[in-house]
Amino acid sequence: MSDVVYDVAIVGGGLAGINAGVTAWEEGLSTILIESSDEFGGKLRSDRDDEGFTYDRGFQVNFSSYDEIPVYAQGLLGDLAESYSPGAKIVGCGELNQWDPLKSLFCKAVSLPDLLTLLKLNLFAKKWQSFQTRQTAHEFLVEFGFSPNCIAKFFTPFLGGIFLDRSLSFSARQFLKTWFFLSQGSTVTFSEGIQCLPGALLSEFALDPSNIETAFHKRLNSRVTSIVPSEGGFDVSTNSELIRARSVVIATDPSAAGHLLSQQFKADYKSSICLYFSSDKQITSGRSIVLNPTSTALINQLVPLSNVNPACAPKGKNLCSATIIGERTESDEELAAMAINEMNTWGMNLPPLEFKRAYRIKEAQLLQDPGFEDNVSSIETHLSGVFLAGEMTTSSSINDALKSGRLAAEAALAYLKNK
Ligand SMILES: Cc1cc2nc3c(=O)[nH]c(=O)nc-3n(C[C@H](O)[C@H](O)[C@H](O)COP(=O)(O)OP(=O)(O)OC[C@H]3O[C@@H](n4cnc5c(N)ncnc54)[C@H](O)[C@@H]3O)c2cc1C
Numbered sequence: 001m002s003d004v005v006y007d008v009a010i011v012g013g014g015l016a017g018i019n020a021g022v023t024a025w026e027e028g029l030s031t032i033l034i035e036s037s038d039e040f041g042g043k044l045r046s047d048r049d050d051e052g053f054t055y056d057r058g059f060q061v062n063f064s065s066y067d068e069i070p071v072y073a074q075g076l077l078g079d080l081a082e083s084y085s086p087g088a089k090i091v092g093c094g095e096l097n098q099w100d101p102l103k104s105l106f107c108k109a110v111s112l113p114d115l116l117t118l119l120k121l122n123l124f125a126k127k128w129q130s131f132q133t134r135q136t137a138h139e140f141l142v143e144f145g146f147s148p149n150c151i152a153k154f155f156t157p158f159l160g161g162i163f164l165d166r167s168l169s170f171s172a173r174q175f176l177k178t179w180f181f182l183s184q185g186s187t188v189t190f191s192e193g194i195q196c197l198p199g200a201l202l203s204e205f206a207l208d209p210s211n212i213e214t215a216f217h218k219r220l221n222s223r224v225t226s227i228v229p230s231e232g233g234f235d236v237s238t239n240s241e242l243i244r245a246r247s248v249v250i251a252t253d254p255s256a257a258g259h260l261l262s263q264q265f266k267a268d269y270k271s272s273i274c275l276y277f278s279s280d281k282q283i284t285s286g287r288s289i290v291l292n293p294t295s296t297a298l299i300n301q302l303v304p305l306s307n308v309n310p311a312c313a314p315k316g317k318n319l320c321s322a323t324i325i326g327e328r329t330e331s332d333e334e335l336a337a338m339a340i341n342e343m344n345t346w347g348m349n350l351p352p353l354e355f356k357r358a359y360r361i362k363e364a365q366l367l368q369d370p371g372f373e374d375n376v377s378s379i380e381t382h383l384s385g386v387f388l389a390g391e392m393t394t395s396s397s398i399n400d401a402l403k404s405g406r407l408a409a410e411a412a413l414a415y416l417k418n419k
Helices: 015-026 071-080 112-130 137-144 148-163 172-183 196-202 254-261 332-343 398-418
Strands: 005-011 031-034 046-048 054-056 081-083 088-090 094-096 187-190 216-219 224-230 233-238 242-250 269-279 289-291 299-303 318-325 354-366 386-388
Touching (some): 005 015, 005 233, 005 398, 015 031, 015 216, 015 242, 015 398, 054 354, 071 081, 071 196, 088 148, 112 137, 112 148, 112 172, 137 148, 137 172, 148 172, 148 289, 148 299, 148 318, 224 242, 224 254, 242 254, 242 398, 269 332, 299 332, 332 354, 386 398
Parallel strands (some): 005 242, 088 289, 242 386
Antiparallel strands (some): 046 054, 081 187, 088 094, 224 233, 233 242, 269 318, 289 299
Protein backbone atom coordinates (compact mmCIF):
# COMPACT_ATOMS: atom_id res chain seq x y z
CA MET A 1 0.00 0.00 0.00
CA SER A 2 1.35 3.44 -0.90
CA ASP A 3 1.54 6.29 1.65
CA VAL A 4 -0.26 8.62 -0.72
CA VAL A 5 -3.63 9.89 0.45
CA TYR A 6 -5.61 11.57 -2.33
CA ASP A 7 -8.08 14.32 -1.55
CA VAL A 8 -10.67 12.63 -3.71
CA ALA A 9 -10.93 9.23 -5.36
CA ILE A 10 -13.45 9.02 -8.17
CA VAL A 11 -14.91 5.64 -8.99
CA GLY A 12 -16.11 5.33 -12.60
CA GLY A 13 -14.61 7.04 -15.64
CA GLY A 14 -17.74 7.90 -17.62
CA LEU A 15 -18.65 11.54 -18.24
CA ALA A 16 -19.82 12.09 -14.66
CA GLY A 17 -16.62 10.69 -13.16
CA ILE A 18 -14.39 12.54 -15.61
CA ASN A 19 -16.09 15.86 -14.92
CA ALA A 20 -15.96 15.23 -11.18
CA GLY A 21 -12.22 14.70 -11.62
CA VAL A 22 -11.77 17.80 -13.77
CA THR A 23 -13.70 19.93 -11.27
CA ALA A 24 -11.83 18.57 -8.25
CA TRP A 25 -8.47 18.99 -9.95
CA GLU A 26 -9.29 22.55 -10.98
CA GLU A 27 -10.13 23.27 -7.34
CA GLY A 28 -6.62 22.16 -6.42
CA LEU A 29 -7.54 18.75 -4.98
CA SER A 30 -5.24 15.80 -5.57
CA THR A 31 -7.43 13.49 -7.59
CA ILE A 32 -7.49 9.92 -8.82
CA LEU A 33 -9.98 8.63 -11.40
CA ILE A 34 -10.51 4.86 -11.32
CA GLU A 35 -12.21 3.08 -14.23
CA SER A 36 -12.95 -0.64 -14.47
CA SER A 37 -12.86 -0.94 -18.26
CA ASP A 38 -9.98 -0.48 -20.69
CA GLU A 39 -10.78 3.13 -21.67
CA PHE A 40 -12.44 6.20 -20.21
CA GLY A 41 -15.79 7.37 -21.56
CA GLY A 42 -18.40 5.01 -20.08
CA LYS A 43 -21.41 5.06 -22.40
CA LEU A 44 -19.51 7.30 -24.84
CA ARG A 45 -17.20 4.84 -26.53
CA SER A 46 -16.21 4.50 -30.19
CA ASP A 47 -14.51 1.59 -31.95
CA ARG A 48 -12.48 1.64 -35.16
CA ASP A 49 -12.06 -1.45 -37.34
CA ASP A 50 -9.20 -2.45 -39.65
CA GLU A 51 -11.03 -1.15 -42.73
CA GLY A 52 -11.27 2.34 -41.23
CA PHE A 53 -14.92 2.45 -40.12
CA THR A 54 -15.65 4.18 -36.79
CA TYR A 55 -18.60 2.89 -34.78
CA ASP A 56 -20.09 4.56 -31.72
CA ARG A 57 -21.45 2.12 -29.17
CA GLY A 58 -25.01 3.16 -29.94
CA PHE A 59 -26.12 6.19 -31.93
CA GLN A 60 -25.41 9.28 -29.84
CA VAL A 61 -25.29 12.99 -30.53
CA ASN A 62 -24.13 16.03 -28.63
CA PHE A 63 -26.10 19.29 -28.57
CA SER A 64 -23.93 22.35 -29.12
CA SER A 65 -26.14 24.14 -26.56
CA TYR A 66 -25.12 21.84 -23.70
CA ASP A 67 -23.75 24.18 -21.05
CA GLU A 68 -21.74 21.80 -18.84
CA ILE A 69 -18.90 21.09 -21.27
CA PRO A 70 -15.85 22.95 -19.94
CA VAL A 71 -14.63 25.78 -22.15
CA TYR A 72 -11.19 24.23 -22.87
CA ALA A 73 -12.92 21.06 -24.16
CA GLN A 74 -15.43 23.05 -26.23
CA GLY A 75 -12.49 24.60 -28.07
CA LEU A 76 -11.06 21.20 -28.99
CA LEU A 77 -14.44 19.73 -29.88
CA GLY A 78 -15.39 22.69 -32.06
CA ASP A 79 -12.73 21.66 -34.59
CA LEU A 80 -14.04 18.08 -34.71
CA ALA A 81 -17.79 18.76 -34.72
CA GLU A 82 -19.99 17.82 -37.68
CA SER A 83 -23.62 18.96 -37.62
CA TYR A 84 -26.79 17.13 -38.59
CA SER A 85 -29.44 18.99 -40.56
CA PRO A 86 -32.27 20.16 -38.34
CA GLY A 87 -35.41 18.08 -38.58
CA ALA A 88 -35.81 14.75 -40.32
CA LYS A 89 -36.98 12.88 -43.37
CA ILE A 90 -40.09 10.93 -42.44
CA VAL A 91 -40.75 7.78 -44.43
CA GLY A 92 -43.83 8.29 -46.62
CA CYS A 93 -44.28 11.91 -45.49
CA GLY A 94 -41.36 14.05 -46.71
CA GLU A 95 -39.10 16.40 -44.75
CA LEU A 96 -39.96 18.17 -41.53
CA ASN A 97 -37.96 21.00 -39.99
CA GLN A 98 -39.44 21.67 -36.57
CA TRP A 99 -37.49 24.91 -36.07
CA ASP A 100 -38.54 26.38 -39.40
CA PRO A 101 -42.10 25.17 -40.01
CA LEU A 102 -42.36 27.19 -43.23
CA LYS A 103 -39.95 24.68 -44.78
CA SER A 104 -42.31 21.86 -43.83
CA LEU A 105 -45.47 23.00 -45.61
CA PHE A 106 -45.51 19.92 -47.85
CA CYS A 107 -44.73 17.37 -45.14
CA LYS A 108 -47.60 14.89 -44.77
CA ALA A 109 -46.86 14.41 -41.06
CA VAL A 110 -48.11 17.90 -40.20
CA SER A 111 -51.09 20.12 -40.91
CA LEU A 112 -50.98 23.91 -40.94
CA PRO A 113 -52.29 24.06 -37.33
CA ASP A 114 -49.53 21.59 -36.34
CA LEU A 115 -46.92 23.91 -37.84
CA LEU A 116 -48.29 26.82 -35.82
CA THR A 117 -48.35 24.62 -32.71
CA LEU A 118 -44.69 23.76 -33.36
CA LEU A 119 -43.84 27.46 -33.33
CA LYS A 120 -45.72 27.79 -30.04
CA LEU A 121 -43.89 24.77 -28.60
CA ASN A 122 -40.48 26.20 -29.50
CA LEU A 123 -41.31 29.32 -27.47
CA PHE A 124 -42.92 27.36 -24.63
CA ALA A 125 -39.88 25.07 -24.18
CA LYS A 126 -37.76 28.06 -23.19
CA LYS A 127 -39.61 28.02 -19.87
CA TRP A 128 -39.07 24.30 -19.24
CA GLN A 129 -37.48 24.92 -15.85
CA SER A 130 -40.65 26.43 -14.41
CA PHE A 131 -42.89 23.77 -15.96
CA GLN A 132 -44.02 21.43 -13.19
CA THR A 133 -46.07 18.50 -14.41
CA ARG A 134 -46.63 14.82 -13.96
CA GLN A 135 -47.88 14.41 -17.51
CA THR A 136 -46.38 12.00 -19.98
CA ALA A 137 -44.96 13.51 -23.16
CA HIS A 138 -47.91 12.00 -25.07
CA GLU A 139 -50.48 13.60 -22.74
CA PHE A 140 -48.66 16.91 -23.01
CA LEU A 141 -48.52 16.86 -26.83
CA VAL A 142 -52.25 16.07 -27.09
CA GLU A 143 -53.17 18.81 -24.62
CA PHE A 144 -50.82 21.27 -26.33
CA GLY A 145 -52.83 20.84 -29.51
CA PHE A 146 -50.89 18.57 -31.86
CA SER A 147 -52.96 16.37 -34.17
CA PRO A 148 -52.93 12.57 -33.74
CA ASN A 149 -51.32 12.37 -37.21
CA CYS A 150 -48.42 14.65 -36.19
CA ILE A 151 -47.89 12.78 -32.92
CA ALA A 152 -47.90 9.40 -34.68
CA LYS A 153 -45.82 10.34 -37.72
CA PHE A 154 -43.31 12.78 -36.26
CA PHE A 155 -43.12 12.80 -32.46
CA THR A 156 -43.39 9.03 -32.06
CA PRO A 157 -40.25 8.12 -34.03
CA PHE A 158 -38.40 11.38 -33.27
CA LEU A 159 -38.82 11.36 -29.49
CA GLY A 160 -39.03 7.57 -29.47
CA GLY A 161 -35.46 7.51 -30.75
CA ILE A 162 -34.24 9.97 -28.13
CA PHE A 163 -36.00 8.44 -25.12
CA LEU A 164 -36.11 4.85 -26.47
CA ASP A 165 -39.87 4.77 -25.96
CA ARG A 166 -42.30 5.04 -28.86
CA SER A 167 -45.29 5.14 -26.52
CA LEU A 168 -44.08 8.61 -25.41
CA SER A 169 -44.85 7.70 -21.79
CA PHE A 170 -41.76 9.43 -20.40
CA SER A 171 -41.81 12.68 -18.45
CA ALA A 172 -43.15 15.70 -20.37
CA ARG A 173 -40.79 17.88 -18.36
CA GLN A 174 -37.80 15.87 -19.56
CA PHE A 175 -39.10 16.13 -23.13
CA LEU A 176 -39.37 19.93 -22.87
CA LYS A 177 -35.88 20.20 -21.45
CA THR A 178 -34.47 18.15 -24.34
CA TRP A 179 -36.52 20.14 -26.85
CA PHE A 180 -35.10 23.33 -25.39
CA PHE A 181 -31.46 22.20 -25.75
CA LEU A 182 -32.21 20.90 -29.25
CA SER A 183 -33.71 24.23 -30.26
CA GLN A 184 -30.81 26.33 -28.98
CA GLY A 185 -28.05 25.03 -31.21
CA SER A 186 -27.04 22.27 -33.55
CA THR A 187 -26.99 18.52 -33.16
CA VAL A 188 -23.44 17.31 -33.63
CA THR A 189 -21.21 14.29 -33.82
CA PHE A 190 -17.40 14.31 -33.92
CA SER A 191 -15.07 13.34 -36.71
CA GLU A 192 -13.37 10.63 -34.65
CA GLY A 193 -16.56 9.41 -32.99
CA ILE A 194 -18.49 10.37 -29.88
CA GLN A 195 -15.61 9.23 -27.66
CA CYS A 196 -13.86 12.45 -28.68
CA LEU A 197 -15.97 14.11 -26.01
CA PRO A 198 -14.49 12.30 -22.98
CA GLY A 199 -11.14 12.44 -24.79
CA ALA A 200 -11.34 16.23 -24.99
CA LEU A 201 -12.33 16.48 -21.33
CA LEU A 202 -9.27 14.49 -20.31
CA SER A 203 -6.88 16.17 -22.71
CA GLU A 204 -5.59 18.75 -20.25
CA PHE A 205 -4.18 16.34 -17.77
CA ALA A 206 -0.81 14.65 -17.91
CA LEU A 207 -0.12 11.69 -15.70
CA ASP A 208 2.75 12.92 -13.57
CA PRO A 209 3.25 10.76 -10.49
CA SER A 210 6.10 12.99 -9.36
CA ASN A 211 3.73 15.83 -8.62
CA ILE A 212 1.09 14.39 -6.36
CA GLU A 213 -0.34 17.74 -5.30
CA THR A 214 -1.32 18.84 -8.77
CA ALA A 215 -1.40 15.75 -10.95
CA PHE A 216 -4.62 14.19 -12.11
CA HIS A 217 -4.09 10.48 -11.67
CA LYS A 218 -5.90 7.82 -13.62
CA ARG A 219 -6.33 4.08 -13.48
CA LEU A 220 -7.81 1.86 -16.17
CA ASN A 221 -8.78 -1.83 -15.84
CA SER A 222 -9.25 -1.19 -12.10
CA ARG A 223 -12.56 -2.31 -10.69
CA VAL A 224 -13.29 -0.84 -7.27
CA THR A 225 -14.52 -3.65 -5.06
CA SER A 226 -15.00 -1.90 -1.72
CA ILE A 227 -14.93 1.47 0.00
CA VAL A 228 -14.25 1.22 3.71
CA PRO A 229 -14.01 4.14 6.16
CA SER A 230 -10.55 4.27 7.72
CA GLU A 231 -8.57 6.72 9.79
CA GLY A 232 -8.73 10.13 8.08
CA GLY A 233 -10.68 8.93 5.06
CA PHE A 234 -11.42 5.79 3.07
CA ASP A 235 -9.69 2.66 1.86
CA VAL A 236 -10.71 2.19 -1.75
CA SER A 237 -9.84 -1.34 -2.87
CA THR A 238 -9.52 -2.28 -6.51
CA ASN A 239 -8.73 -5.63 -8.08
CA SER A 240 -5.03 -4.68 -7.99
CA GLU A 241 -4.32 -2.11 -5.27
CA LEU A 242 -5.49 -0.26 -2.20
CA ILE A 243 -6.00 3.46 -2.72
CA ARG A 244 -6.45 5.87 0.17
CA ALA A 245 -8.50 9.04 -0.13
CA ARG A 246 -10.03 11.66 2.15
CA SER A 247 -13.26 11.68 0.14
CA VAL A 248 -14.83 9.57 -2.61
CA VAL A 249 -17.16 10.23 -5.54
CA ILE A 250 -18.99 7.17 -6.87
CA ALA A 251 -19.88 7.79 -10.54
CA THR A 252 -20.76 4.28 -11.65
CA ASP A 253 -23.99 2.72 -12.85
CA PRO A 254 -26.67 2.28 -10.14
CA SER A 255 -26.04 -1.41 -9.52
CA ALA A 256 -22.27 -0.96 -8.98
CA ALA A 257 -22.96 2.02 -6.69
CA GLY A 258 -25.47 -0.09 -4.77
CA HIS A 259 -22.89 -2.85 -4.37
CA LEU A 260 -20.23 -0.43 -3.07
CA LEU A 261 -22.62 1.24 -0.62
CA SER A 262 -24.60 -1.89 0.35
CA GLN A 263 -27.71 -0.04 -0.69
CA GLN A 264 -30.25 -0.44 -3.48
CA PHE A 265 -30.62 2.27 -6.12
CA LYS A 266 -33.48 2.46 -8.58
CA ALA A 267 -32.08 1.09 -11.82
CA ASP A 268 -34.71 0.47 -14.46
CA TYR A 269 -33.20 0.91 -17.90
CA LYS A 270 -34.42 0.93 -21.49
CA SER A 271 -32.47 -0.96 -24.10
CA SER A 272 -31.60 -0.42 -27.73
CA ILE A 273 -29.77 -2.14 -30.56
CA CYS A 274 -27.65 -0.27 -33.06
CA LEU A 275 -26.97 -1.98 -36.41
CA TYR A 276 -24.24 -0.66 -38.69
CA PHE A 277 -24.25 -1.09 -42.48
CA SER A 278 -21.83 0.02 -45.16
CA SER A 279 -22.56 0.75 -48.81
CA ASP A 280 -20.72 1.94 -51.90
CA LYS A 281 -23.30 4.64 -52.59
CA GLN A 282 -24.90 7.03 -50.11
CA ILE A 283 -28.10 5.59 -48.63
CA THR A 284 -29.78 8.97 -48.91
CA SER A 285 -28.65 12.47 -49.78
CA GLY A 286 -28.09 15.18 -47.18
CA ARG A 287 -27.48 15.21 -43.44
CA SER A 288 -30.96 14.43 -42.09
CA ILE A 289 -31.89 11.37 -40.11
CA VAL A 290 -34.67 9.18 -41.54
CA LEU A 291 -37.60 8.39 -39.22
CA ASN A 292 -39.88 5.39 -39.52
CA PRO A 293 -43.44 6.27 -38.45
CA THR A 294 -44.92 2.81 -39.17
CA SER A 295 -46.72 1.46 -36.11
CA THR A 296 -45.10 -1.98 -36.56
CA ALA A 297 -41.61 -0.52 -37.02
CA LEU A 298 -38.54 -2.63 -36.35
CA ILE A 299 -36.15 0.19 -37.24
CA ASN A 300 -36.95 3.48 -35.51
CA GLN A 301 -34.41 5.63 -37.31
CA LEU A 302 -31.81 5.31 -40.02
CA VAL A 303 -28.84 7.67 -39.82
CA PRO A 304 -26.59 8.43 -42.82
CA LEU A 305 -23.52 8.75 -40.60
CA SER A 306 -20.88 9.28 -43.26
CA ASN A 307 -22.93 11.99 -45.01
CA VAL A 308 -22.55 13.97 -41.79
CA ASN A 309 -19.11 12.76 -40.77
CA PRO A 310 -17.16 11.47 -43.80
CA ALA A 311 -14.25 10.45 -41.53
CA CYS A 312 -16.27 7.58 -40.05
CA ALA A 313 -15.94 5.54 -43.27
CA PRO A 314 -12.93 4.77 -45.49
CA LYS A 315 -12.65 6.58 -48.81
CA GLY A 316 -15.26 5.44 -51.33
CA LYS A 317 -17.44 3.82 -48.65
CA ASN A 318 -20.48 4.97 -46.68
CA LEU A 319 -21.66 4.08 -43.20
CA CYS A 320 -25.16 4.22 -41.73
CA SER A 321 -26.77 3.06 -38.51
CA ALA A 322 -30.25 1.70 -37.87
CA THR A 323 -31.64 1.77 -34.34
CA ILE A 324 -34.01 -0.80 -32.87
CA ILE A 325 -35.68 0.14 -29.60
CA GLY A 326 -35.78 -2.54 -26.90
CA GLU A 327 -34.28 -6.02 -26.79
CA ARG A 328 -34.69 -8.80 -29.38
CA THR A 329 -34.11 -12.53 -29.32
CA GLU A 330 -32.99 -12.83 -32.99
CA SER A 331 -29.28 -13.05 -33.84
CA ASP A 332 -27.46 -9.98 -35.14
CA GLU A 333 -27.47 -11.38 -38.68
CA GLU A 334 -31.20 -12.14 -38.52
CA LEU A 335 -31.93 -8.62 -37.30
CA ALA A 336 -29.74 -7.14 -40.04
CA ALA A 337 -31.66 -9.11 -42.71
CA MET A 338 -35.01 -8.05 -41.20
CA ALA A 339 -33.82 -4.42 -41.10
CA ILE A 340 -32.76 -4.45 -44.76
CA ASN A 341 -36.11 -6.00 -45.76
CA GLU A 342 -37.99 -3.32 -43.85
CA MET A 343 -35.90 -0.43 -45.17
CA ASN A 344 -36.40 -1.69 -48.73
CA THR A 345 -40.14 -1.07 -48.30
CA TRP A 346 -39.54 2.63 -47.60
CA GLY A 347 -39.38 3.63 -51.26
CA MET A 348 -35.93 5.19 -50.85
CA ASN A 349 -34.20 3.13 -53.50
CA LEU A 350 -31.51 2.04 -51.04
CA PRO A 351 -28.17 0.78 -52.43
CA PRO A 352 -27.03 -2.76 -51.45
CA LEU A 353 -26.09 -2.71 -47.75
CA GLU A 354 -23.40 -4.79 -46.09
CA PHE A 355 -23.99 -5.58 -42.42
CA LYS A 356 -20.93 -4.57 -40.37
CA ARG A 357 -21.74 -5.06 -36.70
CA ALA A 358 -24.34 -4.63 -33.96
CA TYR A 359 -24.23 -3.16 -30.48
CA ARG A 360 -26.83 -4.34 -27.99
CA ILE A 361 -27.04 -1.79 -25.20
CA LYS A 362 -29.02 -3.25 -22.35
CA GLU A 363 -28.68 -0.28 -20.02
CA ALA A 364 -29.03 2.51 -22.55
CA GLN A 365 -31.41 4.97 -20.94
CA LEU A 366 -32.86 5.23 -17.44
CA LEU A 367 -36.61 4.89 -17.22
CA GLN A 368 -37.73 8.52 -16.98
CA ASP A 369 -41.40 8.31 -16.08
CA PRO A 370 -43.34 11.46 -15.14
CA GLY A 371 -42.19 12.63 -11.73
CA PHE A 372 -38.92 10.67 -11.79
CA GLU A 373 -37.12 14.00 -11.36
CA ASP A 374 -38.43 14.16 -7.77
CA ASN A 375 -37.07 10.71 -6.92
CA VAL A 376 -33.52 10.69 -8.28
CA SER A 377 -30.78 9.57 -5.89
CA SER A 378 -29.27 12.24 -3.70
CA ILE A 379 -25.61 13.26 -4.03
CA GLU A 380 -25.14 12.61 -0.30
CA THR A 381 -24.80 9.00 0.85
CA HIS A 382 -25.03 7.33 4.25
CA LEU A 383 -21.22 7.59 4.44
CA SER A 384 -20.15 11.13 5.25
CA GLY A 385 -17.43 12.03 2.71
CA VAL A 386 -18.74 9.69 -0.01
CA PHE A 387 -20.79 11.34 -2.75
CA LEU A 388 -22.79 10.05 -5.70
CA ALA A 389 -22.67 11.28 -9.29
CA GLY A 390 -23.91 9.96 -12.61
CA GLU A 391 -27.15 9.83 -14.49
CA MET A 392 -28.98 8.21 -11.56
CA THR A 393 -28.66 11.49 -9.65
CA THR A 394 -30.04 13.53 -12.58
CA SER A 395 -31.23 12.04 -15.87
CA SER A 396 -29.82 10.19 -18.87
CA SER A 397 -28.00 12.81 -20.90
CA ILE A 398 -24.50 13.97 -21.64
CA ASN A 399 -25.15 17.36 -20.07
CA ASP A 400 -26.74 16.00 -16.91
CA ALA A 401 -23.99 13.40 -16.42
CA LEU A 402 -21.40 16.19 -16.64
CA LYS A 403 -23.41 18.37 -14.27
CA SER A 404 -23.77 15.56 -11.73
CA GLY A 405 -19.99 15.08 -11.71
CA ARG A 406 -19.38 18.77 -11.15
CA LEU A 407 -21.91 18.91 -8.29
CA ALA A 408 -20.45 15.83 -6.57
CA ALA A 409 -16.91 17.26 -6.77
CA GLU A 410 -18.14 20.57 -5.34
CA ALA A 411 -19.79 18.64 -2.49
CA ALA A 412 -16.52 16.78 -1.83
CA LEU A 413 -14.64 20.09 -1.79
CA ALA A 414 -17.09 21.60 0.73
CA TYR A 415 -16.79 18.47 2.88
CA LEU A 416 -12.98 18.62 2.88
CA LYS A 417 -13.00 22.34 3.73
CA ASN A 418 -15.26 21.76 6.73
CA LYS A 419 -13.44 18.71 7.99
C1 LIG B 1 -27.18 4.24 -26.82
C2 LIG B 1 -27.18 5.52 -26.05
C3 LIG B 1 -27.53 6.70 -26.70
C4 LIG B 1 -27.50 7.90 -26.00
N1 LIG B 1 -27.76 9.05 -26.68
C5 LIG B 1 -27.57 10.23 -26.07
C6 LIG B 1 -27.65 11.44 -26.81
O1 LIG B 1 -27.84 11.41 -28.03
N2 LIG B 1 -27.50 12.62 -26.16
C7 LIG B 1 -27.29 12.67 -24.80
O2 LIG B 1 -27.17 13.77 -24.24
N3 LIG B 1 -27.18 11.53 -24.07
C8 LIG B 1 -27.30 10.33 -24.66
N4 LIG B 1 -27.17 9.16 -23.95
C9 LIG B 1 -27.01 9.25 -22.47
C10 LIG B 1 -25.57 9.53 -22.02
O3 LIG B 1 -24.64 8.89 -22.84
C11 LIG B 1 -25.41 9.04 -20.58
O4 LIG B 1 -26.43 9.60 -19.77
C12 LIG B 1 -24.07 9.41 -19.96
O5 LIG B 1 -23.00 9.07 -20.80
C13 LIG B 1 -23.94 8.69 -18.61
O6 LIG B 1 -22.67 8.98 -18.04
P1 LIG B 1 -22.30 8.45 -16.60
O7 LIG B 1 -20.92 8.91 -16.33
O8 LIG B 1 -23.37 8.83 -15.63
O9 LIG B 1 -22.37 6.85 -16.65
P2 LIG B 1 -21.54 5.79 -17.48
O10 LIG B 1 -21.20 6.32 -18.80
O11 LIG B 1 -22.33 4.53 -17.41
O12 LIG B 1 -20.16 5.61 -16.67
C14 LIG B 1 -20.03 4.78 -15.54
C15 LIG B 1 -18.61 4.25 -15.54
O13 LIG B 1 -18.36 3.56 -14.32
C16 LIG B 1 -17.53 2.44 -14.60
N5 LIG B 1 -17.65 1.51 -13.47
C17 LIG B 1 -18.74 0.77 -13.10
N6 LIG B 1 -18.46 0.06 -11.99
C18 LIG B 1 -17.18 0.37 -11.63
C19 LIG B 1 -16.34 -0.05 -10.56
N7 LIG B 1 -16.76 -0.89 -9.61
N8 LIG B 1 -15.06 0.45 -10.50
C20 LIG B 1 -14.61 1.33 -11.44
N9 LIG B 1 -15.39 1.75 -12.48
C21 LIG B 1 -16.66 1.28 -12.57
C22 LIG B 1 -18.09 1.93 -15.92
O14 LIG B 1 -17.16 1.08 -16.59
C23 LIG B 1 -18.34 3.23 -16.66
O15 LIG B 1 -17.23 3.63 -17.42
C24 LIG B 1 -27.18 7.93 -24.61
C25 LIG B 1 -26.82 6.75 -23.96
C26 LIG B 1 -26.80 5.56 -24.68
C27 LIG B 1 -26.34 4.31 -23.99
